[in-house]
Amino acid sequence: xxxxxxxxxxxxxxxxVRAAFEEADYVAEDDIVTTTLLALRLGKPLLVEGExxxxxTELAKVLAAGxxxxxxxxxxxxxxxxxxxxxxxxxxxxxLAVQTGxxxxxxxxGEEYLLERPLLRALRGDADRPPVLLVDEIDRxxxxxxxLLLETLSDFQVSVPELGTIAAETPPVVxxxxxxxxxxxxxxxxxxxxxxxxxxxxEKETAILRRKVPDLDGVVATELxxxxxxxxxxxxxxxxGAAETIDWARAVASLGDGDANGHLSxxxxxxxxxxxLKEVEDVERVDDDLLEELLxxxxxxxxxxxx
Amino acid sequence: xxxGDRTAPARGIGDxxxxxxxxxxxxxxxxxxxxxxxxxxTAARSLAEVGLGDRDRARTALRASLLTDxxxxxxxDRLFEEFWRRLAAGLDDERARAEGDDLDGGLATLGAGADAxxxxxxxxxxxxxxxxxxxxxxxxxxxxxxxxxGNGDGEEVTTALYSPSGSASAVDGRPVAGSEELAPAFRxxxxxxxxxxxxxFGPGTDxxxxxxxxxxxxxxxxxVLSVPRRERRRTAVRALLLVDVSRSxxxxxxxxxxxxxxxxxxxxxxxxxxxxFDEELREVSEPLDAPTxxxxxxxxxxxxxxxxxxxxxxxxxxxxxxxxPEAVDRRTVVFLVSDGLEMGDVGTLESxxxxxxxxxxxxxxxxxxxxGEAYEPTARGMAAALPYLDGLFAFxxxxxxxxxxxxxxxxxxGGRVGYEFDARTTHRQTTDGQTENA
Numbered sequence: 191x192x193x194x195x196x197x198x199x200x201x202x203x204x205x206x207v208r209a210a211f212e213e214a215d216y217v218a219e220d221d222i223v224t225t226t227l228l229a230l231r232l233g234k235p236l237l238v239e240g241e242x243x244x245x246x247t248e249l250a251k252v253l254a255a256g257x258x259x260x261x262x263x264x265x266x267x268x269x270x271x272x273x274x275x276x277x278x279x280x281x282x283x284x285x286l287a288v289q290t291g292x293x294x295x296x297x298x299x300g301e302e303y304l305l306e307r308p309l310l311r312a313l314r315g316d317a318d319r320p321p322v323l324l325v326d327e328i329d330r331x332x333x334x335x336x337x338l339l340l341e342t343l344s345d346f347q348v349s350v351p352e353l354g355t356i357a358a359e360t361p362p363v364v365x366x367x368x369x370x371x372x373x374x375x376x377x378x379x380x381x382x383x384x385x386x387x388x389x390x391x392x393e394k395e396t397a398i399l400r401r402k403v404p405d406l407d408g409v410v411a412t413e414l415x416x417x418x419x420x421x422x423x424x425x426x427x428x429x430x431g432a433a434e435t436i437d438w439a440r441a442v443a444s445l446g447d448g449d450a451n452g453h454l455s456x457x458x459x460x461x462x463x464x465x466x467l468k469e470v471e472d473v474e475r476v477d478d479d480l481l482e483e484l485l486x487x488x489x490x491x492x493x494x495x496x497x
Numbered sequence: 498x499x500x501g502d503r504t505a506p507a508r509g510i511g512d513x514x515x516x517x518x519x520x521x522x523x524x525x526x527x528x529x530x531x532x533x534x535x536x537x538x539t540a541a542r543s544l545a546e547v548g549l550g551d552r553d554r555a556r557t558a559l560r561a562s563l564l565t566d567x568x569x570x571x572x573x574d575r576l577f578e579e580f581w582r583r584l585a586a587g588l589d590d591e592r593a594r595a596e597g598d599d600l601d602g603g604l605a606t607l608g609a610g611a612d613a614x615x616x617x618x619x620x621x622x623x624x625x626x627x628x629x630x631x632x633x634x635x636x637x638x639x640x641x642x643x644x645x646x647g648n649g650d651g652e653e654v655t656t657a658l659y660s661p662s663g664s665a666s667a668v669d670g671r672p673v674a675g676s677e678e679l680a681p682a683f684r685x686x687x688x689x690x691x692x693x694x695x696x697x698f699g700p701g702t703d704x705x706x707x708x709x710x711x712x713x714x715x716x717x718x719x720x721v722l723s724v725p726r727r728e729r730r731r732t733a734v735r736a737l738l739l740v741d742v743s744r745s746x747x748x749x750x751x752x753x754x755x756x757x758x759x760x761x762x763x764x765x766x767x768x769x770x771x772x773x774f775d776e777e778l779r780e781v782s783e784p785l786d787a788p789t790x791x792x793x794x795x796x797x798x799x800x801x802x803x804x805x806x807x808x809x810x811x812x813x814x815x816x817x818x819x820x821x822p823e824a825v826d827r828r829t830v831v832f833l834v835s836d837g838l839e840m841g842d843v844g845t846l847e848s849x850x851x852x853x854x855x856x857x858x859x860x861x862x863x864x865x866x867x868x869g870e871a872y873e874p875t876a877r878g879m880a881a882a883l884p885y886l887d888g889l890f891a892f893x894x895x896x897x898x899x900x901x902x903x904x905x906x907x908x909x910x911g912g913r914v915g916y917e918f919d920a921r922t923t924h925r926q927t928t929d930g931q932t933e934n935a
Binding site: 220221224225227228229231232234236237239273279281284285288289291370374376379380382383384385386425427471 | 531533534535536539542543546547553554557558560561562564565566567570707708711714715718719720721908917918
């Protein structure tokens with residue numbers, strides 16, 4: 191195996207990564223920090239998997255912000271093609287060039303007719319710091335697109351048949367996220383480091399709420415985390431991720447509800463549940479019994495310090 | 498274990514570590530984890546980066562470099578303990594040798610290190626090779642992701658429903674009312690499944706194909722004479738249906754409904770092959786093509802397709818693997834109709850399902866028992882099968898087919914689908930949260 195190209199982040203230390211996370215209020219466990227550090231130092235793409243709302247995309251954003259790099263985002267979707275991801279020829283310009291026909295020898299397949307798309311732009315970044323390339327929700331794209339990514343991810347280069355190979359001087363930091371709606375190809379997986387972001391634990395979620403929604407009462411934050419943790423044990427269509435809990439906390443904070451002790455009422459929970467659960471079936475599942483259980487869990491958490 | 502100044506991170510990794518790493522990777526592969534071919538060098542570089550001072554960091558580093566799937570995390574954690582212990586022992590050993598000290602006491606056993614595998618009386622030295630290594634893929638998976646809680650041992654409860662031998666009887670299904678309901682439900686299902694197909698472009702009529710238009714216009718001096726168009730390529734559904742016709746299944750599911758379903762599948766899907774199995778597997782694709790349901794049943798009779806024997810799911814899948822592996826390819830959607838009351842070897846069932854799940858596009862299990870309100874997949878075979886499935890659905894009547902189609906349409910086949918999300922019932926998790934997070 192050959193060594194990868196030298197990276198601009200080869201000398202990053204763990205405290206740098208922690209500082210970057212800290213600055214952006216991103217609460218990360220040790221395994222996230224270590225894996226991110228490795229991805230930076232080894233110059234390998236990082237494949238992040240986990241439930242929706244677990245903070246996969248946020249990780250890339252935080253990295254870009256923390257290291258002062260540009261964030262180039264490629265949102266994947268079904269039917270994403272090379273023209274949208276890599277490069278495209280400027281057809282109008284080419285057509286005009288052919289029609290004017292000034293220089294019949296000149297090719298219309300040159301740099302000036304090339305439109306850069308996210309992948310190519312990430313490779314040709316001209317800033318001092320290489321950009322952070324976020325390939326978001328790769329599992330939504332087709333198998334064919336995954337194959338297209340392979341060249342970019344392993345060699346940090348793109349082959350344009352008419353022009354030749356365009357390689358990155360300093361390779362970008364690549365974060366690939368997946369929601370596991372379909373298995374990814376082995377070829378893609380073996381090029382990446384793997385990180386699985388678990389749904390946040392009760393403690394982590396409380397910490398997240400404290401950082402992200404500072405104007406929320408501490409007791410209420412604990413209660414909300416406990417209820418979210420309890421809800422995740424139900425067979426929901428879309429279990430709430432940390433992102434939903436943050437939304438919920440913001441809603442509760444802006445309503446300013448809660449009695450004198452800062453405890454939440456069943457009514458408030460019921461009214462704001464739409465921030466947390468995003469499917470009709472899930473909302474219907476929360477009947478009076480379950481609501482009661484949620485409030486119990488919240489009470490236990492504030493009383494005993496755990497759900 | 499005394500963590501601490503084992504090796505400085507900067508020193509890179511020594512021969513001993515490399516050796517143990519290779520051993521660890523091999524143990525992982527043998528235990529069924531999917532470890533990419535180039536993972537070991539990456540792992541070595543990762544270890545060199547994070548150093549060996551901190552056990553948790555080393556574990557995270559190895560996990561990030563070696564694994565590609567969350568399902569393998571438990572196998573990894575189990576084997577990692579062993580790896581770390583051997584590593585620590587070996588490093589202590591090396592250091593002790595360098596210092597010229599004698600090895601004695603507990604250190605001596607641990608210190609067997611790299612050559613422990615060769616010495617027969619080192620009780621813990623050879624575990625990754627023999628102890629873990631001899632576990633079958635299936636066992637490791639079973640030890641790994643146990644979905645839900647309290648699944649493992651529903652044996653006592655369900656034994657009564659097993660059909661260990663059962664006397665096979667001739668096919669005697671008859672067409673039933675309700676086939677009018679089945680047809681639209683089935684059409685829905687076909688449409689949802691067609692949505693599984695890739696989104697590759699082909700010639701068609703939907704969008705203008707600018708790229709081709711320009712290419713052809715070069716020949717006419719840049720004048721675009723015609724605009725070629727393109728569209729998403731549409732593909733028919735390819736499916737494989739494996740139907741358990743043991744006594745225990747036939748007691749629950751309506752035979753007429755079953756035959757209707759299979760006939761529709763044969764008729765509407767491309768290359769849908771149908772196999773029946775109880776204790777052995779047989780293909781019945783052709784008899785089902787008869788013009789009417791009654792004729793189909795008669796054709797089944799003529800083909801001497803007996804049903805109502807005992808259940809050997811694993812063995813039947815194994816004979817599919819041997820005799821007709823070409824029935825499954827990466828475009829095939831596999832439906833396995835069975836109640837999961839396996840009376841054969843669960844290990845075989847797991848290894849065959851693992852083969853099937855890896856090879857097919859999707860693997861859905863249709864379980865007649867799951868139509869029950871309080872159903873939990875606790876039967877031995879069913880619990881073992883769960884990790885390999887893309888979805889477990891109820892299958893007792895046309896309404897279940899409609900629900901299957903609806904769920905696939907709304908959630909996509911890779912989404913959170915299954916009997917527990919059936920909108921018509923409210924399956925509630927039986928475990929109470931109190932004990933888990935206390």
